Amino acid sequence: MPPTESVNGSSSGNGKKNFQPVSGRHGPHLNSRNPYQPVPDFLSNVNSFKIIESTLREGEQFANAFFDTAKKIEIAKALDDFGVDYIELTSPAASEQSRLDCEAICKLGLKAKILTHIRCHMDDARIAVQTGVDGVDVVIGTSSFLREHSHGKDMDYIHKTAIEVIEFVKSHEIEIRFSSEDSFRSELVDLLSIYRTVDQIGVNRVGIADTVGCASPRQVYDLVRTLRGVVSCDIETHFHNDTGCAVANAYCALEAGATHIDTSVLGIGERNGITPLGGLMARMIVADREYVTSKYKLHKLRDLENLVAEAVEVNIPFNNYITGFCAFTHKAGIHAKAILANPSTYEIINPADFGITRYVHFASRLTGWNAIKSRVEQLDLDMTDAQCKECTAKIKLLADVRPLNVDDVDSIIRQYHFNIKTGNDQPLLKGIEHPAPGIQEAADAGEPAAKKLRRTEPDQDAAKCC
Numbered sequence: 001m002p003p004t005e006s007v008n009g010s011s012s013g014n015g016k017k018n019f020q021p022v023s024g025r026h027g028p029h030l031n032s033r034n035p036y037q038p039v040p041d042f043l044s045n046v047n048s049f050k051i052i053e054s055t056l057r058e059g060e061q062f063a064n065a066f067f068d069t070a071k072k073i074e075i076a077k078a079l080d081d082f083g084v085d086y087i088e089l090t091s092p093a094a095s096e097q098s099r100l101d102c103e104a105i106c107k108l109g110l111k112a113k114i115l116t117h118i119r120c121h122m123d124d125a126r127i128a129v130q131t132g133v134d135g136v137d138v139v140i141g142t143s144s145f146l147r148e149h150s151h152g153k154d155m156d157y158i159h160k161t162a163i164e165v166i167e168f169v170k171s172h173e174i175e176i177r178f179s180s181e182d183s184f185r186s187e188l189v190d191l192l193s194i195y196r197t198v199d200q201i202g203v204n205r206v207g208i209a210d211t212v213g214c215a216s217p218r219q220v221y222d223l224v225r226t227l228r229g230v231v232s233c234d235i236e237t238h239f240h241n242d243t244g245c246a247v248a249n250a251y252c253a254l255e256a257g258a259t260h261i262d263t264s265v266l267g268i269g270e271r272n273g274i275t276p277l278g279g280l281m282a283r284m285i286v287a288d289r290e291y292v293t294s295k296y297k298l299h300k301l302r303d304l305e306n307l308v309a310e311a312v313e314v315n316i317p318f319n320n321y322i323t324g325f326c327a328f329t330h331k332a333g334i335h336a337k338a339i340l341a342n343p344s345t346y347e348i349i350n351p352a353d354f355g356i357t358r359y360v361h362f363a364s365r366l367t368g369w370n371a372i373k374s375r376v377e378q379l380d381l382d383m384t385d386a387q388c389k390e391c392t393a394k395i396k397l398l399a400d401v402r403p404l405n406v407d408d409v410d411s412i413i414r415q416y417h418f419n420i421k422t423g424n425d426q427p428l429l430k431g432i433e434h435p436a437p438g439i440q441e442a443a444d445a446g447e448p449a450a451k452k453l454r455r456t457e458p459d460q461d462a463a464k465c466c
């Protein structure tokens, strides 16, 4: 059960299902005056991008991934429900089961277009066009690393084979994308030459792939913008996250004129993966909330991530974009005060857009009196500002000794309230009359940090805010 509900149930006693909103004075989120809105540019696609969701292709390359047919179908349906434009599947040439699964997903009648991803080879292309996919994504390495140490082919071979494969796929009247691999370590002249060739014979998209995650946003911008001047077809981009740039690179690619971004749920993929779907949503909602909220069912993000996390047996990281357990929890007194007055002060994203709750942490040595005042109001207690301040000082004193949870703080507030109303002088928290001697027991009673980090829900000592 989420901590807020148990807290509410145990402490408010007024039968309210949820905490009351803290105040009616919340300012608008960043919609009208958004300093982060995209720089106007006629080539930019920040306001009109498409997602090629590759959890069922790139994601299958994640170390822990094994998706059986039923799980692939469940994930494909969930991605479709979320609203992704394309779902990319593992090559049907990879294994017999991969081929059967590809056929099965094509028969689901999803709204999203189904793609499969193959090597630039006629053997793979012949199998792919028989599966019922809406399009084929062809890839071949173009860097000297891959040409010399992977497939061993030169650029002449790549041109010749690409033309053959593309014309074959096109003859089946389905979409065709041609992508280089390791694009950022390929010679620019080689890239532009092959892209120009495939554009002229009518591919739907060309793809740029940062296969090793080496590219910086500025390099991405430069390459995509250059390519935009060379081809007239769509431009897809694919970014690995080895150096932490996968979301930023995707954004820069769109600014430079890319049309499609590859993602996977939680970013799963080869090594540490690619642009995560949730991270891209976080970035793009800040740029164009209207486009993102009208196109994608953001409330489904958390379930989608949980589905994939469970399937590949990982936890949602504590600092995950949007859904990490502390993504919308505010702790420092100064932050809490401002958030309670207007969430836009310390939040660029409105958690409500994702069906997620904002929390204000009010049980630490950093807690300020505004957070305690808000909690006092949630508990329906009657205390003046001066009393809230004094109570806060006592809470902070105890929070210096040991970790406090919501129940501890609620007990302190209630006891303090009882004392001031009755003139009593009972200890505020049972077992702690004098903070100093309790330090060791407090430390012993504290939860191991690792356990806290495994949580996907906000901590007990955070309270729902609004």
Ligand SMILES: N[C@@H](CCCC[NH3+])C(=O)O
Pocket: 058, 137, 139, 179, 180, 181, 182, 207, 208, 209, 210, 211, 212, 236, 237, 238, 240, 262
């Ligand atoms: N996973 C491969 C395929 C790229 C294809 C682009 N959609 C890479 O990173 O290079």
Ligand SMILES: [Zn+2]
Pocket: 058, 211, 238, 240, 269, 270, 274
């Ligand atoms: Zn990749």
